[in-house]
Amino acid sequence: MSDLTAAGFGDQxxxxxxxxxxxxxxxxLDQLRGLLTVEANEVFPTEQxxxxxxxxxxxxxxxxxxxxxxxxxxxxxxTAKARELGQLRHTQRASVHQLLAEYRLLGNIxxxxxxxxxxxxxxxxxxxxxxxxxxxxxxxxxxxxxTTVDTFVSEYTATIDSHAARLESFNAxxxxxxxxxxxxxMYALPLLKAEANRSDMxxxxxxxxxxxxxxxxxTQLIEQLEGLSRLQxxxxxxxxxxxxxxxxxxxxxARQLREMADARGVEIQxxxxxPSLVIDMARLELIxxxxxxxxxxxxxxxxxxxxxxxxxxxxxxDDHVGIMVRDNGIGIPQANLSTVFRRFVRAHxxxxxELGVRGSGLGLxxxxxxxxxxxxxxxxxxxxxxxxxxxxxVPRDAGHVGGTDxxx
Ligand code: ADP
Numbered sequence: 001m002s003d004l005t006a007a008g009f010g011d012q013x014x015x016x017x018x019x020x021x022x023x024x025x026x027x028x029l030d031q032l033r034g035l036l037t038v039e040a041n042e043v044f045p046t047e048q049x050x051x052x053x054x055x056x057x058x059x060x061x062x063x064x065x066x067x068x069x070x071x072x073x074x075x076x077x078x079t080a081k082a083r084e085l086g087q088l089r090h091t092q093r094a095s096v097h098q099l100l101a102e103y104r105l106l107g108n109i110x111x112x113x114x115x116x117x118x119x120x121x122x123x124x125x126x127x128x129x130x131x132x133x134x135x136x137x138x139x140x141x142x143x144x145x146x147t148t149v150d151t152f153v154s155e156y157t158a159t160i161d162s163h164a165a166r167l168e169s170f171n172a173x174x175x176x177x178x179x180x181x182x183x184x185x186m187y188a189l190p191l192l193k194a195e196a197n198r199s200d201m202x203x204x205x206x207x208x209x210x211x212x213x214x215x216x217x218x219t220q221l222i223e224q225l226e227g228l229s230r231l232q233x234x235x236x237x238x239x240x241x242x243x244x245x246x247x248x249x250x251x252x253x254a255r256q257l258r259e260m261a262d263a264r265g266v267e268i269q270x271x272x273x274x275p276s277l278v279i280d281m282a283r284l285e286l287i288x289x290x291x292x293x294x295x296x297x298x299x300x301x302x303x304x305x306x307x308x309x310x311x312x313x314x315x316x317x318d319d320h321v322g323i324m325v326r327d328n329g330i331g332i333p334q335a336n337l338s339t340v341f342r343r344f345v346r347a348h349x350x351x352x353x354e355l356g357v358r359g360s361g362l363g364l365x366x367x368x369x370x371x372x373x374x375x376x377x378x379x380x381x382x383x384x385x386x387x388x389x390x391x392x393x394v395p396r397d398a399g400h401v402g403g404t405d406x407x408x
Contacts, residue, residue: 090155170343345365
């Protein structure tokens with residue numbers, strides 16, 4: 001009957017797989033589409049899908065052809081592709097379950113292909129030789145799967161570690177920030193009680209004012225923390241993405257801040273030609289609200305004409321737009337520029353009473369998180385005494401830049 005050895009049959013199958021790379025890839029893709037939560041075209045990042053999958057399957061064929069000369073794990077191109085897939089599927093928030101199912105499909109398709117080939121050629125190898133070829137095939141798919149899953153899991157572990165570290169430092173900062181006004185209240189309350197028994201109205205009023213200031217501060221802090229947690233919850237839910245005229249959002253923010261701007265003598269100027277975007281409008285509003293209110297808060301009382309100007313500027317990428325929020329306020333010292341987006345960082349805390357401002361150091365952190373959540377970013381430039389510019393860069397169309405939210 002058959003004079004095909006395992007090696008001969010292996011060569012033949014490897015050749016047939018090589019000849020049928022595209023049809024096999026298409027078969028896998030067709031079946032994958034049923035499993036994927038993302039567009040099939042986003043599965044592989046660097047090349048077109050149909051250029052990439054055949055290369056992966058070709059590597060499986062090579063291993064079937066010559067398993068004794070090269071272990072599949074040592075084949076760097078095959079494991080590099082598998083690792084790339086693990087990283088990509090992590091950013092696409094796939095699950096291990098999905099990955100296993102994808103590889104199971106590939107294994108099934110290749111096994112069916114071998115079976116079809118056996119039927120097609122009529123005469124075949126001995127059962128043990130056929131089993132040997134299938135074993136090599138399963139080996140190759142298994143190693144690929146293991147590499148992809150290992151990469152995927154280590155990406156998750158790194159994300160979880162960094163989240164845990166961030167959470168820990170956030171908790172420490174929150175406790176510190178809450179303890180400060182609470183401590184003052186605990187200190188002022190007995191003094192107020194004692195004063196009530198004497199009748200020094202001036203001291204009595206002083207303690208009341210101290211307590212009021214600290215209660216207001218605590219309330220603001222809690223409101224901003226609530227805002228942050230709402231932001232994080234809504235990141236997990238579907239964001240409210242819609243076509244939005246930036247000009248109308250800016251004018252709405254300006255309307256809400258009018259009183260504050262008038263009180264500080266700051267003119268809100270809005271440039272022409274604001275773009276129209278497909279974006280999560282609530283987040284865009286929150287970004288602008290924080291930046292414009294800061295520009296008003298940190299205006300320079302020494303300048304007769306105080307302004308904040310919001311205008312459209314070009315972005316580095318064609319599919320993004322820039323929105324500049326520029327003021328002629330007191331500016332931010334160079335030494336603080338790299339940290340102002342961190343939570344609870346305040347560059348002018350010592351000047352609060354002179355400037356008549358209060359703050360928690362959360363506004364810019366919230367703005368930066370919002371920008372990141374919509375697939376954009378914020379940069380700052382500033383000169384003390386001259387003013388500050390925040391450049392917000394966001395995608396024109398959130399629906400066409402992949403995920404708008406990279407966090408797990
Ligand atoms: P805050 O609640 O203190 O205003 P933010 O996070 O909004 O907190 O801002 C962080 C710090 O950055 C502020 O405390 C202030 O020192 C500085 N800052 C932010 N915006 C401006 C601005 N437009 N001009 C000058 N300083 C600013």
